Amino acid sequence: MALYITDQCINCDVCEPECPNDAIYQGELIYEIEAAKCTECVGHYKQQQCVVICPVDCILVDTDHPESTSQLQAKFTSLTGRAYASENEIDGELSQA
Ligand code: SF4
Ligand code: SF4
Numbered sequence: 001m002a003l004y005i006t007d008q009c010i011n012c013d014v015c016e017p018e019c020p021n022d023a024i025y026q027g028e029l030i031y032e033i034e035a036a037k038c039t040e041c042v043g044h045y046k047q048q049q050c051v052v053i054c055p056v057d058c059i060l061v062d063t064d065h066p067e068s069t070s071q072l073q074a075k076f077t078s079l080t081g082r083a084y085a086s087e088n089e090i091d092g093e094l095s096q097a
Contacts (some may be wrong), residue, residue: 001049001062002035008058018053020044021079035065042069043076043084 009030016024016031021044023037041048051059067075073084
């Protein structure tokens with residue numbers, strides 16, 4: 001499932017540079033997430049980087065648009081051109097090996 005940002009967002013700017021897929025952008029009033037680019041960080045990190053860093057916990061999973069792990073993996077491959085290699089997904093960034 002892609003994530004979305006609620007109206008509790010305080011426009012602190014810290015999440016935007018953390019997204020490995022450039023899915024976060026400044027919207028008209030608050031920051032927003034482009035669902036087509038959000039893989040829940042699958043392929044890059046074990047944890048959703050925007051959720052980890054948000055100081056007000058206003059980034060939630062969009063349960064109205066469920067995506068399976070395999071769908072998120074396919075989205076990662078489509079966005080990056082890289083094959084998904086779960087064995088390389090470590091605590092930090094995906095291994096380039
Ligand atoms: S979960 Fe990951 S990919 Fe999705 S918006 Fe947050 S940082 Fe970007
Ligand atoms: S980190 Fe949270 S509060 Fe800050 S801009 Fe992103 S969504 Fe808004």
